[in-house]
Amino acid sequence: MARDAQAIAGVERLRFFPLAAIAGRGELLVEPGGRELLDLSASWTAAGFGYGNPAIAEAIAAAAATAPGASILSGTHPDAVALAEELLELVPARAPEQPRRVYLGHAGTDANDVALRGCRHATGRPGVLAFEHGYHGGFGAAQGVSGVHVAAGASADPDVVFLPYPDRFRPHTGDAAMVVDDVLERAAAALSRGRIAAVIVEPLQSDGGLIVPPDGFLAGLRALCDEHGSYLIVDEVKVGLGRTGRTHAFEHAGIVPDVVTLGKALGGGVPLSAAIGPADVLDEPTASALMTTIGNPISCAAGRAVLALVRDGAATRNADERGTQLRALLAQYAASGRPGAERVGDVRGLGLSIGVELVVGAGDDAPDAVLTAKAAYRAWELGAVAFPVRGNVLELTPALTISAEAIDRAATILTRAIDDAAAGAVSDEQIAAFQGW
Ligand SMILES: Cc1ncc(COP(=O)(O)O)c(C=O)c1O
Helix, strand or coil, rough: CHHHHHCCCCCHHCCCCCCCEEEEECCCCCCCCCCCEEEEECCCCCCCCCEECCCHHHHHHHHHHHCCCCCCCCCCCHHHHHHHHHHHHHHCCCCCCCCCEEEEEECCCHHHHHHHHHHHHHHHHCCCECCCCCCCCCCCCHHHHCCHHHHCCCCCCCCCEEEECCCCCCCCCHHHHHHHHHHHHHHHHHHCCCCEEEEEEECCCCCCCEEEECHHHHHHHHHHHHHCCCCEEECCCCCCCCCCCCCCCCHCCCCCCCCCCCCCHHCCCCCCCCEEEEEEHHHCCCCCCCCCCCCCCCHHHHHHHHHHHHHHHHHHHHHHHHHHHHHHHHHHCCCCCCCCHHHEEEEEEEEEEEEEEEEEECCEECCCCCHHHHHHHHHHCCCCCCCEEEECCCEECCCCCCCHHHHHHHHHHHHHHHHHCCCCCCCCCHHHCCCCC
């Protein structure tokens, strides 16, 4: 940790406790010294199919040994084309008669950046409608439309309009029943001015606090985009590819987006992302979104191995079942009368995208970010990895392949961590070195 502090740039640190790993296996990380940690983050979902997944590891090793080039910029290779074709097969088409394309990138950030600039280019409109506390990327246009970054001081995109994301637990209208209608009314007003190229939205807002949108929200946005000739970009980077118990999280809303972005788990631990959308959005201008190692054979082979796991369906079904199991165990705890139980304001999620919102307690639902930081720290001490988002929400996104026994252990560790943190087991000094977000 000391050498890390001297060598690794602060701009890429988002630390919550002294986590260091020398190996990983499935849902486990191994610390120096050999202690095993149950990883309930899966590296922010990038290891969605588990560390060292044999199918992915084999594909990567084979591609590395005989790589047919290192890029698709100026030449193609079979895994890049097949990966793009498989993505076109996996992601439903909004208008089947219109040609679609796939941008292959390195991270959710560039996939969203390309999607946004493509929609702007195709419509000739500058505006983007996005949501407060949303996360679409850490650089460029994707960062400028990310409410999380803008709230933390990053420059907002000059043409972004932010709206509240409908949250029934903390309704911006004061009335949970009104949140969807209010947001859609505001969206209609913004779209009717005719300057909006695209609406970009997470189908379940993750870094914004694991907020599952109420019924009608995404369908309402879909209808408004159609009415006003704007594109609907659904950002599935964190919750796609089976995590919510469906192949695509937008399926829960019964909609089909114009552009879908994928990342994180798509690469099975190596950098890979994709934007899938109309050729009008992703073809022009030629050679305007270049990074040298885009479409490299190693990432593409990993992506194809991941898509085979997605098509198999077992991980998606497991996400649904294990998610239901974990939410039930946490809800049981919240109702248990144990020392930290009253600090659990809400347990929510879809599949294995789960949020545990920690509050002041004793009838006060005010967010308690300090308790959350301490509970995450205590969970690490007890042997589990879970990171806070939105200050006071513990995000639980383990590998989709996690076992029922590991879920039981996760609930045991997390509930004890909340009990202990509420009882003062972690000091202010212990968390002071970790700035988090
Ligand atoms: C919903 C969503 N979109 C995009 C991104 C950006 O992905 P990346 O960090 O791979 O650039 C993230 C990262 O947290 C995310 O959660």
